[in-house]
Amino acid sequence: MxxxxxxxxxxxxxxxxxxxxxxxxxxxxxxxxxxxxxxxxxxxxxxxxxxxxxxxxxxxxxxxxxxxxxxxxxxxxxxxxxxxxxxxxxxxxxxxxTRGLDELTVHAEEQWVRIGAGVKWRRVVEAVAPHGLAALNGSTTDVSIVGYTTGGGVGPLTRTYGLQADRVRAIEVVTGDGVLRRVTPTTYPDLFFALRGGKGAAGIVTALEFDLIRMPTFYGGAVYFDAADAAAVIDRWRGWADALPEQGTTSFALFQLPAAPEIPPALAGRMSLGIRFLWTGDPGEGARLLDEIRAAAPVILDDAAVKPYTAIDSVHADPVEPMPVVDPAILLDGFPAEAADRLLAFAGAGSGSPQIVVEVRHLGGAYAREGVHPTAFSHRAARFSVLTVGLAADAAMAEANLAHAHRLFAALADWDTGGVWPNFGVPHDAASARRSYDAQTLARLREVVQTYDPQGVLQAGAYTRAAA
Structure with a gap:
């Protein structure tokens, strides 16, 4: 005991x-x-x-x-x-x-990098940019690479290049038996599977080696509209997103941002809709494609342009300062007009929504294809992700915002896959484990955890036993 x-x-x-x-x-x-x-x-x-x-x-x-x-x-x-x-x-x-594990070594000619578990994406992005290289980071570069990668890693390049977990070459990890191991596709392949998607269940990662891509610049950013025009813009976006070639990754977000000095005046103190877009092909073609969205309604702020990869955070413009939030999410197998109507009824203009962000990401493309080596990521078939972010300054506010999010999700139940990304719904008990993984993957994770942590020392592995 x-x-x-x-x-x-x-x-x-x-x-x-x-x-x-x-x-x-x-x-x-x-x-x-x-x-x-x-x-x-x-x-x-x-x-x-x-x-x-x-x-x-x-x-x-x-x-x-x-x-x-x-x-x-x-x-x-x-x-x-x-x-x-x-x-x-x-x-x-x-x-x-693990913040003190801050090693960073760039192998520019071979296009890969080695990092310690405490390194954030921003350091890698800035270190590889002089070589014309980039990484499959998340929507913000202010998060740790290891936590993001062990959850699968779905970012603003996902439709073009797939998951960050599929770029991993090697992992150094301390398993629950206290042994430091170097894990590759051929050495400890069971751990190589479990550590890419299984979060920290199979071990505490100390170092990671992964491949980079060649991308000195990109075309992208976000185009913003008044929330009153959200129905028309989202209706255009739905068909436009489904027709996008794999060179494009897109999402939209309904924002309710405060009237604060750091917020662009066009967005401060109002509800707005941002269409995010990252295009990896010819910039002129990307601009022409985004013009189809710009024509849907009056634009209040246009941030899309050709940018150095170091400006990647501008696509999602996620906050970086710590704050108290509740941020549940779900995955959808479709987002038809009826789903958009239901979402706007709970989160659009005049809805009384308390959420500061309601985001819908479009998936497919390379995201949907398995990598060379199998991973514990279970949601390749999902076509959309829905995330809500509400402030939780106190318990009452947290409860109210979470209840609203669940009502919104209930309205989308006809398309809900029942799953969630491990990075958006961290597995920690039986219910969260079954949402994060299908039964076959969960059984395989349980077997790996039992093999390398028979005493149950690692707290992150407890969900595999709870869901047995």
Missing amino acids: TLSVDAVVQSPGRVFLDSLRRRLTGALYTPDEPGYEALVSPWNLAVPMRPAAVVAVRTAEDVAETVRFAGEHGLTAGVQATGHGAEASLAGHLLVV
């Missing part, structure tokens, strides 16, 4: 935690020590992370020592880098914070 977090914290003198400190090159902090709060705080301030101790690792061996120590003492270990997609129940007794 594992100890409760309270039991660990109240243990007399916590002498056994001091013994772990002596085994580390990094640092360990308990809740009463300076440094604890800054390390445990996730990006989403609405998610409390309260482990018995946080371990700021500096080396892969620090990770292994922590996992072995947890196993020796009947404890569990969690992991966090930036804290995007945090889930309170996954903190474990000992939360391993």
Whole structure:
């Protein structure tokens, strides 16, 4: 039986935690020590992370020592880098914070990169840009590469180049038995499958090697309209998106942004609709295609242009400052006119929607095709993703915004696949596990976890057992 977090914290003198400190090159902090709060705080301030101790690792061996120590003492270990997609129940007794694993090595001629688990996408994007290279990052470069990749990795280039998980060459990981392993398609192929899509269930990743693409520039950005014109624009977008060649990836978002200095005046203090677009082909052709959307209604702000790849964040314009939010999501197998009408009834102009963002991403293309090596990602057949983001400044606000999101999702139930991306609905219990994975994938993940973590040391693997 594992100890409760309270039991660990109240243990007399916590002498056994001091013994772990002596085994580390990094640092360990308990809740009463300076440094604890800054390390445990996730990006989403609405998610409390309260482990018995946080371990700021500096080396892969620090990770292994922590996992072995947890196993020796009947404890569990969690992991966090930036804290995007945090889930309170996954903190474990000992939360391993990987920010100190900051290695970055670019192999420009061979077009691949090696990174430590603490590296964010922004560092890689800026490091490879002088070589005319780019990476399959997410909608913001302010997230950790490892967390994004282990969840599959669906970003603004997904219809052209597929999932980031399919670009992985090798993974270095500490499994639940405390062993540091180098994983490739031919060495530990079962782990290579589980770590690409299974989030952290099969191990704590310490380093990742993956392929880059050649893309010094792109055509794209976002074109914004007043929310009053959303019905007409979305109606145009639906057919336009379905007809797009694979060189284009698109989404739309309904925004309710505050009247703040950092918000463009055209969008501040009003509801607007942004059509996001990234085109990897000839820029002139991309501009002509986007003109079809521009003609649907008066444009209030036009950000689309030829840009260096370092400007990739402008496509989605996601916030980077920590904030408290609730952000549930679903996947759809279609988005016909009736679905658009229902979405606007709950989230459009005059609906009274409390959400600050309601996003619909168009999928297909390379996203729908399996990579060379199988992954634990289960949602290639989905055609659209729907995400809502609502503020959660207090419990009442969080509950109200979550309830509204669920009503919106219920209105879209006719097209709901029942699934969700692991990065948008972190698997942590039986219900979330069954939404993140099909039964066959979940059974395979469970087998891998049992093989490499028979004691159940890694908190992130608990969902595989819960869903048995």
